[in-house]
Amino acid sequence: MPLHQKLWLDPNRRDFDKEFEDEFDxxxxQGLVAADFSRFLNAELEKNSEIATGDVEFVQWKVLTAQELRLVQDDVKGAF
Structure with a gap:
């Protein structure tokens, strides 16, 4: 699993891994996870429907996903 996905899925690892915390901070x-999700979503939409997707949709998914990831990060920081 790529580091950016580990950072997203295991934020509590920051508590005992300084290098991980530095990368998280x-x-x-966030942008890499958003790009991964955007590529996945475009591929799924193209595979399972008649909806044509491309660069415009990719950018929109990426922006929306990055915004949500920032909110999640804020929630994680607020919990500790």
């Missing part, structure tokens, strides 16, 4: 992982 850079916030670069």
């Amino acid at each position: 850079k916030k670069e992982w």
Whole structure:
């Protein structure tokens, strides 16, 4: 599993892994996870429907996903 996905799925690892915490705090992982999800969503929509998707949809999914990831990160930080 790529590091950016580990950062997304295991935020509590920051409590005992300083290098992990440093990477998490850079916030670069959010854009990478958003891009992964956007590619996945476009592929699924194209495979399972008549909806044509492309770069415009990819960018929109990525922006919306990145916004949600930032909110999740804020919630995680607020919980500790």
